Amino acid sequence: MANSPQSKKRARQNERRFAVNKARRSRIRTYLRKVEEAIASGDKDAAQAALKECQPELMRGVSKGVFHKNTAARKMSRLSSRVKALG
Structure with a gap:
């Protein structure tokens, strides 16, 4: 348990x-799931639109420190290749 004032403040901030x-x-x-659902439905246009919406969200997560840069890049790469493979 936090005892000092500083550690109490850090706990609140955390x-x-x-x-x-x-x-x-x-x-x-949620954005990633929308892309997955569009891929599963086989709708290439919807999948591309969802992917276009998803990319800025993912990159914002990287800049805010939620995801590592390589993790986001890997996710985008795999999703975009799956969208490209659609009919």
């Missing part, structure tokens, strides 16, 4: 950051 990061991660996962 809780707030955790909530913000959790919301960001959830939002990004």
